[in-house]
Amino acid sequence: MLEARNLSVRYGSLTILDNVSFAVGDKQWVMIVGPNGAGKSTVVNAVSRGAPYTGQILLDGKDIRKYKSTELARKIGVLAQDTPVGYSFSVEEVVGLGRYAYSGGMLSSKSSGDAEFVERALELTGLKELRRQSILTLSGGEKQRTFLAQVLAQDPELLILDEPTNHLDLVFQKQTFALIKNWIEETGRSVISVVHDLSLAKAYGTHALLMHRGRLVASGEIPDVLTRENLTSVYDMDVHDWMRKMLSQWEDGQSGNLPV
Amino acid sequence: MKKREGFSLVTYLLFTLAVLVTLIFCVCAGSVSVPVKETVSLIWRAILGAELPQSTAKAIILNVRLPRVICVGFVGASLSICGAAMQGLLRNPLADGTTLGVSSGASIGAILAIAFGVSIPGIEGGGTVVMAIVFAFLALMIILSLAYKLDYTLSTNTIILIGVIFTMFAGSIISLLVTFAGDHVKSIMFWTMGSLSGSSYGNAVTIAAAFAVCAAVLLSCARELNAFAISEDNARNIGVNVRRVKLIVLIAVSALIGVSVSIGGTIGFVGLVIPHMTRMITGPNHKKLLPASIFAGAVFLMLADLVSRVILSPLELPIGVVTSFIGSITFVYIFYSSRKGRG
Structure with a gap:
């Protein structure tokens, strides 16, 4: 459904992303991995239309720059690393805004079925009890769950996660990834996520893009990409064994239910 | 089922009633007070087009106070909704026409129009209004693009800093224009503090x-x-089509602030204080915040105008003195409490 062709990003004479091409199909969970400064977030920023790029990004065969903003939001949803918030909106109000792309223009009101999507998203993320609470009073994990619920209410065909659990604890990471895994299985949608933890990529991903210094080193199914040879060439040390050891932490209880 | 996000019709009726009661009160009160009954009957007869008695009360109410209070109400509502919209758009509770320098920009435009006699044939005061709108928009664009250059997140500090610098810059331009304006000085001084004493039905x-x-x-x-x-x-x-919405809101805000300034001069802090206080009651949802700010702004400015008329009666204070006095104290309070909140 998504295809990037010869994607490059330059800031002045600095090349951040150099001629990267990849494709994402239905029901795939593509993990973008690589060391710091590899250009992982740059790929995500280009796809979610935040950053300027050269090359082409096609979504269902059409250039993403030709989509109207609401049309694009119905196809691509983004969960950012951290969303700084200003005013005391309630959890419910924030999640409800996830339905914005379906409201059709500035003057029209809610479309039918919005309430069900919001309820379902609140339930999946375990936020029903907190729905009236101000987002300013939430913990980091609860706030990130609120934005996860928002993007689930948005019901995109492709979900993009830019290290959404980066500053949160292990339990939360595990719950979030298990929840998203269930979501892919239920809805048949696709996910692209940037991750640092290779064991996390291996445990949940179906495909991977291994990046290094703005270039794509390897891409394809997880076992073909995260090989000892590939990883050693990128990280300059043997991280393969370490990844396999860490893998066990993700293995039990992938129920996808978050505590309330 | 989903509950509605905005206010109910009954709430709107109550708001309207509050504005009308304040309006009648402000029209009655003043250096010469006119009984409510007489005021209401005068206004009612005027609306119906019935014959009016030739009394002092009639002249005071219908020719002086009523147009003035109506203008004050609309200016208050305008400044307030503009403040609320900008505070939302920039995610910054200190944004407002005064703190951002938009009002100063509009003043420069209005003063240029007076000093150089810019006018649009056929429309009385049209030149001042148009120049005020254009300069308000230019000021907003200059301030925001400078702020973006420094700090693309448009943080509170950057915007306030640039707003202050721009307001000082605008102040020096205004002083310069006053020096060269000669005969027009008196009407120019009026913009700098704000006053609606000369308002007409045309305004x-x-x-x-x-x-x-x-x-x-x-x-x-x-x-x-x-x-x-x-x-x-x-x-x-x-x-959300971020660029388009931002442009639409900024144009609407600068147009409305421009018109307000061309009629009432620079009236400080209404757009800062009223939305802030309203937000404490309604919460940050703009479906409630914007309409509530409109009514609260109208009521507040009508009362502030009344204070400016009667406190040193028969002398009259510029309305900007009253609002700035209340506003600057509230500003300090908001600034300190929002700082504390961020730890």
Whole structure:
């Protein structure tokens, strides 16, 4: 459904992303991995239309720059690393805004079925009890769950996660990834996520893009990409064994239910 | 089922009633007070087009106070909704026409129009209004692009700093214009503190029309403003056309502030204080915040105008003195408490 062709990003004479091409199909969970400064977030920023790029990004065969903003939001949803918030909106109000792309223009009101999507998203993320609470009073994990619920209410065909659990604890990471895994299985949608933890990529991903210094080193199914040879060439040390050891932490209880 | 996000019709009726009661009260009170009954009957007869008695009360009420209070109400409503919209758009509780320098920009435009006699044939005061709008928009563009250059997140500190610098710059330009303006000095001084003492029914029609158009535009952007108030990036992610909405809101705001300034001069802090206080009651959702700010702004400015008329009666204070006095104290309070909140 998504295809990037010869994607490059330059800031002045600095090349951040150099001629990267990849494709994402239905029901795939593509993990973008690589060391710091590899250009992982740059790929995500280009796809979610935040950053300027050269090359082409096609979504269902059409250039993403030709989509109207609401049309694009119905196809691509983004969960950012951290969303700084200003005013005391309630959890419910924030999640409800996830339905914005379906409201059709500035003057029209809610479309039918919005309430069900919001309820379902609140339930999946375990936020029903907190729905009236101000987002300013939430913990980091609860706030990130609120934005996860928002993007689930948005019901995109492709979900993009830019290290959404980066500053949160292990339990939360595990719950979030298990929840998203269930979501892919239920809805048949696709996910692209940037991750640092290779064991996390291996445990949940179906495909991977291994990046290094703005270039794509390897891409394809997880076992073909995260090989000892590939990883050693990128990280300059043997991280393969370490990844396999860490893998066990993700293995039990992938129920996808978050505590309330 | 889902409950509605905005106010109910009954609430709107109550708001309207509050504004009308304040209006009647402000028309009655003053250096010469006229009984409520006489005032209401005079206004009622005037509306019906019935014959009016030739009394002092009639002259005071219908020719002086009524147009003035109507203008004050609309200016208050305009400044207030503009402040609320900008505070949402920039996710910054200290944003307002005065703190951002938009009002100063509009003043330069209005003063240039007076000093150089810019006019549009056929429309009385048209030149001043148009110049005020154009300069308000230019000021807003200059301030925001400078702020973006320094700090693309448009943080509170950057915007306030640049707003202050711009206001000082505008002040020096205004002083310069005053020096060269000669005969026009007196009418120019009026812009710098704000006063609605000379308001006519013509002014009232101008501001009412501008308010109707711009407020409708801003109200239609309530949902988008909610998204901006959470975060601009989040707004983009959920499908808001960020650039277009920003441009629409900024144009509506500068047009409305421009018209307000061309009629009432620079009236400080209304757009800062009223939305802030309203938000404490309604919460940050713009579907409630924007309409509530309109009514609260109208009531507040009508009362502030009354204070400016009667406190040193028969002398009259510029209304800007009253609002700035209340406003600057509230400003300090907001600034300190929002600082503390961020730890």
